[in-house]
Amino acid sequence: MATYHLTVNGQRKEVKVDPSTPxxxxxxxxxxxxxxxxxxxxxxxxxxxxxxxxxxxxxxxVPISLLGNRRIVTIEGIGSDPVGRVxxxxxxxxxxxQCGYCQSGQIMSACALLKANPxxxxxxxxxxxxxNLCRCAAYVRIRQAIExxxxxxx
Amino acid sequence: MVRSLLLLLFCLACIxxxxxxxxSNDFKGxxxxxxxxxxxxxxxxVLTSPRCINCHTATNYxxxxxxxxxxxxxxxxxxxxxxxxxxxxVSCHQSANAESTGVPGGRNWHLAPLSMxxxxxxxxxxxxxxxxxxxxxxxxxGGLNAAGLLKHNEEEPLVxxxxxxxxxxxxxxxxxxxxxxxxxxxxxxxxxxxxxPCPR
Numbered sequence: 001m002a003t004y005h006l007t008v009n010g011q012r013k014e015v016k017v018d019p020s021t022p023x024x025x026x027x028x029x030x031x032x033x034x035x036x037x038x039x040x041x042x043x044x045x046x047x048x049x050x051x052x053x054x055x056x057x058x059x060x061x062v063p064i065s066l067l068g069n070r071r072i073v074t075i076e077g078i079g080s081d082p083v084g085r086v087x088x089x090x091x092x093x094x095x096x097x098q099c100g101y102c103q104s105g106q107i108m109s110a111c112a113l114l115k116a117n118p119x120x121x122x123x124x125x126x127x128x129x130x131x132n133l134c135r136c137a138a139y140v141r142i143r144q145a146i147e148x149x150x151x152x153x154x
Numbered sequence: 155m156v157r158s159l160l161l162l163l164f165c166l167a168c169i170x171x172x173x174x175x176x177x178s179n180d181f182k183g184x185x186x187x188x189x190x191x192x193x194x195x196x197x198x199x200v201l202t203s204p205r206c207i208n209c210h211t212a213t214n215y216x217x218x219x220x221x222x223x224x225x226x227x228x229x230x231x232x233x234x235x236x237x238x239x240x241x242x243x244v245s246c247h248q249s250a251n252a253e254s255t256g257v258p259g260g261r262n263w264h265l266a267p268l269s270m271x272x273x274x275x276x277x278x279x280x281x282x283x284x285x286x287x288x289x290x291x292x293x294x295x296g297g298l299n300a301a302g303l304l305k306h307n308e309e310e311p312l313v314x315x316x317x318x319x320x321x322x323x324x325x326x327x328x329x330x331x332x333x334x335x336x337x338x339x340x341x342x343x344x345x346x347x348x349x350x351p352c353p354r
Binding site for chain 1: 226227228229230232238239240241242244245246248249250252253254255256257259323
């Protein structure tokens with residue numbers, strides 16, 4: 001076990017965990033922040049996506065020992081970000097969610113896309129969101145919400 | 155008459171000696187080139203190992219595994235070889251191997267530029283000659299001269315990663331290139347010392 005000091009959604013946190021523990025389980029089990037979801041555990045589905053220093057990152061495959069000083073933003077904190085707030089509004093407006101399980105990861109990836117590219121093309125959306133799976137197949141509404149958020153951000 | 159004959163004999167002797175010296179130099183030159191080409195083939199055997207060539211693709215995606223399959227999760231090259239926003243290489247690949255989760259890592263994980271592709275668009279390795287010419291072309295290799303190439307092979311973290319590739323998700327070790335890193339560097343040096351010859 002080792003002690004780590006984290007910055008999660010702007011707040012300092014301290015955890016004592018095995019260095020090999022994936023960030024996802026630190027968030028969910030140690031910090032009880034269950035908005036970030038466990039899907040596949042091998043970085044295939046994108047449900048566990050968080051931002052590390054603004055980079056969308058699959059938290060299920062990042063051992064806490066490799067986190068360093070990077071700032072963590074999760075779905076619980078993304079609404080405090082101007083782009084994140086707009087994306088969440090668009091998600092509600094377009095009624096994107098069906099079962100909702102993958103949506104925190106979808107929103108985190110969408111925010112990363114729109115922060116880097118406020119006016120994404122269909123191809124840009126397809127490329128950036130292609131690693132986030134939705135078993136309800138809400139892909140059409142996800143795309144519409146990203147396009148809607150892009151217009152709101154213009 | 156005798157003096158003329160002696161002069162003629164002297165000239166003939168000079169010609170024989172000089173031709174012999176030229177042949178010797180030719181032989182040494184051919185031998186050096188041959189040794190250099192042999193060293194290059196060793197270098198090439200490493201460059202085309204899965205640990206290296208999987209990120210030197212000609213396509214818009216990296217590869218994975220010893221069978222060099224298409225990288226899962228729809229990972230794509232992106233404009234600068236490091237993926238796209240929301241799905242960058244570093245979205246999963248950290249600064250070091252993640253042994254507990256089986257994801258390989260190294261500083262600045264990314265794809266090699268298309269100018270340094272070592273495969274064709276059907277994912278088949280390019281010939282030794284083509285790769286050699288790419289590697290020695292400073293308009294393609296990032297402007298590296300001989301010393302730069304040697305330094306790259308000796309010190310670049312992503313090159314060094316090939317000999318410390320970590321464990322796969324099933325817990326088994328990833329395979330290594332055919333040469334040790336020391337042998338790879340020695341072969342690179344020998345090839346460079348021979349003038350970086352490329353197969354025809």
